[in-house]
Amino acid sequence: MRAFAISEGGNPELSELDLPTPTPEGTEVLLRVTRSGVCHTDTHLRAGYYDLGRRGHMKLTDRGIPYPLVMGHEVVGVVEAAGPGASGVEIGSTRLVYPWIGCGECAACLGGRENACARGRNIGVARPGGYADHVVVPHPRYLVDIEGLDPSWAATMACSGLTAYSAANKVLPLPTEAPVVVIGVGGVGLTAVATLSALGHKAICAVDMSEANLAAATDLGASLTVTADSEDLSRKVLAAIGGPVDAVIDFVNNDQTASAAFDILVKGGRMVQVGLFGGEVTIPTALLALKMITIEGSFVGTPAELEEVVDLAKQARIPRIPVIDADLDLAGVTSSLDRLTAGGVTGRIVLKGAEQ
Numbered sequence: 001m002r003a004f005a006i007s008e009g010g011n012p013e014l015s016e017l018d019l020p021t022p023t024p025e026g027t028e029v030l031l032r033v034t035r036s037g038v039c040h041t042d043t044h045l046r047a048g049y050y051d052l053g054r055r056g057h058m059k060l061t062d063r064g065i066p067y068p069l070v071m072g073h074e075v076v077g078v079v080e081a082a083g084p085g086a087s088g089v090e091i092g093s094t095r096l097v098y099p100w101i102g103c104g105e106c107a108a109c110l111g112g113r114e115n116a117c118a119r120g121r122n123i124g125v126a127r128p129g130g131y132a133d134h135v136v137v138p139h140p141r142y143l144v145d146i147e148g149l150d151p152s153w154a155a156t157m158a159c160s161g162l163t164a165y166s167a168a169n170k171v172l173p174l175p176t177e178a179p180v181v182v183i184g185v186g187g188v189g190l191t192a193v194a195t196l197s198a199l200g201h202k203a204i205c206a207v208d209m210s211e212a213n214l215a216a217a218t219d220l221g222a223s224l225t226v227t228a229d230s231e232d233l234s235r236k237v238l239a240a241i242g243g244p245v246d247a248v249i250d251f252v253n254n255d256q257t258a259s260a261a262f263d264i265l266v267k268g269g270r271m272v273q274v275g276l277f278g279g280e281v282t283i284p285t286a287l288l289a290l291k292m293i294t295i296e297g298s299f300v301g302t303p304a305e306l307e308e309v310v311d312l313a314k315q316a317r318i319p320r321i322p323v324i325d326a327d328l329d330l331a332g333v334t335s336s337l338d339r340l341t342a343g344g345v346t347g348r349i350v351l352k353g354a355e356q
């Protein structure tokens with residue numbers, strides 16, 4: 001099988017590997033990849049580090065990320081083979097993969113929060129992912145039925161959709177007219193706007209540098225938009241809304257946006273920080289206490305939340321985000337990552353595997 005891999009962090013060049021197609025063992029399931037979404041996280045994996053502000057760079061090699069690395073964690077595929085211990089798997093069925101694989105034994109995993117496992121081995125990050133003709137999933141419980149859904153859109157639910165849904169869940173319930181600000185409405189933020197709207201929320205303010213992204217956010221349920229430019233972001237958002245806000249979901253989460261998120265909250269407000277753009281934030285600690293602010297980090301979501309996202313989609317309660325097609329080959333993977341690195345992509349790029 002073909003696999004498209006980065007050889008080391010910091011080297012943007014991807015290479016095409018010719019690997020033996022794996023034979024599933026134990027509870028493993030082998031899928032032929034038909035769709036593979038391209039996530040902004042992959043641009044960080046390609047760069048090889050996260051920016052920790054004054055603490056420097058956190059190198060992914062220090063976190064046990066193995067290179068060469070076959071990325072791709074938004075995968076839809078057709079089940080081709082299953083190990084002897086994998087029960088209830090229908091050969092030939094199309095399935096979405098839950099990629100945030102935990103150890104299965106710790107308190108987080110047993111509590112249904114595999115994404116919070118300290119020993120997680122995520123597909124497309126710590127084990128080979130969907131930028132390849134085939135992918136191995138360790139157990140059938142990570143496969144989600146997406147019958148009736150467009151597979152390209154369904155692929156985006158494994159990370160983009162799930163991340164958006166889980167972040168939206170963290171700020172709700174709120175009165176429907178309580179202002180919620182969504183900072184950064186590219187692929188994931190756009191889905192968050194759509195999800196909040198689907199869950200009945202009315203006052204959604206989208207913030208982005210791109211007018212195209214803001215127009216898309218309006219189409220998907222944003223009631224107000226603010227263009228992020230050189231002006232003081234917190235002042236601009238407060239002026240647009242007419243006062244402080246109950247919650248912020250920050251899909252950028254850099255020095256400027258996190259600082260603005262803190263500054264625009266009401267007493268008892270909540271900031272949910274999702275983005276991995278990096279940096280750090282300095283906040284007045286007295287205000288943190290006096291205003292009783294909750295700061296919460298959010299990383300993807302649980303297996304149950306992925307089922308909930310897919311159910312919402314099946315009921316047509318969340319609108320399809322814009323999907324940009326590309327081919328699942330070396331040129332397709334490389335150019336998609338380049339486009340995400342450059343920024344300004346509205347919606348999600350999804351690679352299409354060869355039809356058979």
Ligand SMILES: [Zn+2]
Binds near residue numbers: 040041073159160
């Ligand atoms: Zn992702």
Ligand SMILES: [Zn+2]
Binds near residue numbers: 102
């Ligand atoms: Zn675990």
